[in-house]
Amino acid sequence: MSMMDDASFATLKNEVAAWVAGPGEEWSERIEQEGAVPEALVDELRERGYLSLAAPEELGGRGVGFPRFLQLMEHFSRLHASIRMLVHVNNGIWRAVERYATPEQLQEIVIPTIKGEKRIAFTLTEADAGTGADIRTTVRREGDTYVMNGEKHLITFGVSCDWWLLTARLEGTTGHEGTVALLVPNTDLPGAEVIDDSLTMGITGTDHAILHFHDTPVPVSALIGEEGQGLEVALGGFLLPSRISVAMSCVGLAERAQQLAVDFSKERVTFGKPLAKRQAIQFMLARNHAKILAARELVYAAARAFGEGRPDAGAMSSACKMVAVDMLAEVTDNALQVFGGRGYFKREPIERVYRDARAQRFEEGSNEIQSLIVARAVLDGTANYA
Numbered sequence: 001m002s003m004m005d006d007a008s009f010a011t012l013k014n015e016v017a018a019w020v021a022g023p024g025e026e027w028s029e030r031i032e033q034e035g036a037v038p039e040a041l042v043d044e045l046r047e048r049g050y051l052s053l054a055a056p057e058e059l060g061g062r063g064v065g066f067p068r069f070l071q072l073m074e075h076f077s078r079l080h081a082s083i084r085m086l087v088h089v090n091n092g093i094w095r096a097v098e099r100y101a102t103p104e105q106l107q108e109i110v111i112p113t114i115k116g117e118k119r120i121a122f123t124l125t126e127a128d129a130g131t132g133a134d135i136r137t138t139v140r141r142e143g144d145t146y147v148m149n150g151e152k153h154l155i156t157f158g159v160s161c162d163w164w165l166l167t168a169r170l171e172g173t174t175g176h177e178g179t180v181a182l183l184v185p186n187t188d189l190p191g192a193e194v195i196d197d198s199l200t201m202g203i204t205g206t207d208h209a210i211l212h213f214h215d216t217p218v219p220v221s222a223l224i225g226e227e228g229q230g231l232e233v234a235l236g237g238f239l240l241p242s243r244i245s246v247a248m249s250c251v252g253l254a255e256r257a258q259q260l261a262v263d264f265s266k267e268r269v270t271f272g273k274p275l276a277k278r279q280a281i282q283f284m285l286a287r288n289h290a291k292i293l294a295a296r297e298l299v300y301a302a303a304r305a306f307g308e309g310r311p312d313a314g315a316m317s318s319a320c321k322m323v324a325v326d327m328l329a330e331v332t333d334n335a336l337q338v339f340g341g342r343g344y345f346k347r348e349p350i351e352r353v354y355r356d357a358r359a360q361r362f363e364e365g366s367n368e369i370q371s372l373i374v375a376r377a378v379l380d381g382t383a384n385y386a
Ligand SMILES: Cc1cc2nc3c(=O)[nH]c(=O)nc-3n(C[C@H](O)[C@H](O)[C@H](O)COP(=O)(O)OP(=O)(O)OC[C@H]3O[C@@H](n4cnc5c(N)ncnc54)[C@H](O)[C@@H]3O)c2cc1C
Pocket: 121, 122, 123, 124, 125, 126, 129, 130, 131, 153, 154, 155, 156, 157, 200, 203, 359, 362, 363, 364, 365, 366, 367, 368, 369
């Protein structure tokens, strides 16, 4: 796999930092004001190659290796969550499908997605089941067709995507057995209902869907991987690195919150002194700083474990996400506290940062689910401190 060289990466990183500080901030304000992600922004991200960073050059990507991609995510995450979401999802979803794709799926679906011309939505969560081996959406094979029944919800880009990377199970199976991953085209399939469910607390402008399927025919050629590999496709290839990327998103957003708080503390004067001179405020900022640094180091440690294919990489990825989301909750809360009452008002960017941050505690699995993964590894000896 050809990867970007050191000099090109240094140039790219500077370019991304400048874009984030300038146009990226302007786009962020516009999304929040308009309540929508302008198509011109998606075009700009595509044309700048920001949707194609992490995939190898052979597949139409820019060949930025994973630890370096994280350095860029740290910058992008300082922006509006909808920009972060576009960059994060498009630079990650190909990992789930690339290794299992047929040559036809590679040409028609994977490569156009990597180029940012098409969009795939990760479609796992269900309202009436636990995430993972509990899923209830079923398929029944009839000749060259899977007949699908079930419901999905909370699906980011589920309205606007071109395909749903959907996890279901063969009728009559339970647990991991019989699960399938399908690249289902988001075209007017018979029996498929797409409900726009985009009114969220944060991440304004990003679409989310509820999906209903009633005897919906899906061609068997939509299968990705083998029957029985559905959860392996969904959870193995995508979620492990994606959790590390979400953890780095927490670091970037926390840095933004901290920057806003530091700037404000120097401007706001109470009882004759700027807030920055008060030890109570200094301690909050110091604690924020230490926690951000610690989380960032853990994210890179997890990225190394993933890169080296270590057996504890899964537990590391969950552990770093747990630590990073808790850190983000504390840092954004402290930052808003520094602003006093005005931080609660929409005219201050910290208000949006605070709301956007809350979503990250659910993305790619809650902390309770990460804890189950880490606890398993701790108890079976996979997790270690080497
Ligand atoms: C903004 C946003 C975007 C999302 N995008 C997507 C997407 O694109 N695709 C997708 O598939 N999903 C998506 N999700 C769903 C997300 O992955 C889930 O919300 C998350 O995994 C939690 O699952 P749940 O909502 O079903 O919670 P539930 O499973 O209903 O859990 C409710 C609470 O109980 C806890 N809990 C559940 N089971 C256990 C257990 N066994 N032990 C202990 N505690 C438990 C949970 O941690 C949680 O606190 C998105 C969610 C949000 C908020």
